[in-house]
Amino acid sequence: xxxxxxxxxxxxxxxxxxxxxxxxxxxxxxxxxxxxxxxxxxxxxxxxxxxxxxxxxxxxxxxxxxxxxxxxxxxxxxxxxxxxxxxxxxxxxxxxxxxxxxxxxxxxxxxxxxxxxxxxxxxxxxxxxxxxxxxxxxxxxxxxxxxxxxxxxxxxxxxxxxxxxxxxxxxxxxx
Numbered sequence: 008x009x010x011x012x013x014x015x016x017x018x019x020x021x022x023x024x025x026x027x028x029x030x031x032x033x034x035x036x037x038x039x040x041x042x043x044x045x046x047x048x049x050x051x052x053x054x055x056x057x058x059x060x061x062x063x064x065x066x067x068x069x070x071x072x073x074x075x076x077x078x079x080x081x082x083x084x085x086x087x088x089x090x091x092x093x094x095x096x097x098x099x100x101x102x103x104x105x106x107x108x109x110x111x112x113x114x115x116x117x118x119x120x121x122x123x124x125x126x127x128x129x130x131x132x133x134x135x136x137x138x139x140x141x142x143x144x145x146x147x148x149x150x151x152x153x154x155x156x157x158x159x160x161x162x163x164x165x166x167x168x169x170x171x172x173x174x175x176x177x178x179x180x181x182x
Contacts, residue, residue, distance in 0.1 A: 008181035014106035020082035026167040028080040103156035
């Protein structure tokens with residue numbers, strides 16, 4: 008059984024994912040890194056050179072390739088659940104967790120360093136106000152997909168040990 012972490016860019020999927028994997032004794036996989044390795048270029052370059060449509064198709068194929076993994080916590084891209092049948096597929100083939108973070112907290116996290124926005128193609132080169140507007144719009148479009156997850160946690164209030172205990176309680180045969 009794999010665990011798929013979903014949420015907005017900057018919601019903590021990678022950070023919590025690594026900690027949760029360690030707590031559960033699982034491996035950790037970052038879908039963006041796997042995709043970048045397969046394409047032999049960073050996600051930002053895939054977007055710039057091949058466009059979002061190509062990226063989303065490649066991302067979906069990469070996601071479905073995680074079926075070969077066992078006992079892995081997988082940090083998905085922020086848009087992964089919103090395209091094709093990705094959300095339904097993740098719910099069918101694993102446990103999904105929505106990391107719910109407010110717009111204010113996302114802006115704070117994404118403006119904490121220049122690198123935080125530059126490595127995210129949909130947020131690069133935006134002012135703080137443009138970033139806030141982009142996040143608000145993105146939240147409106149994406150949260151309905153994220154809400155189809157099996158769990159919803161607020162990372163700033165939730166420790167990996169709590170998440171692990173909740174998962175073990177609900178899916179005891181998977182751990």
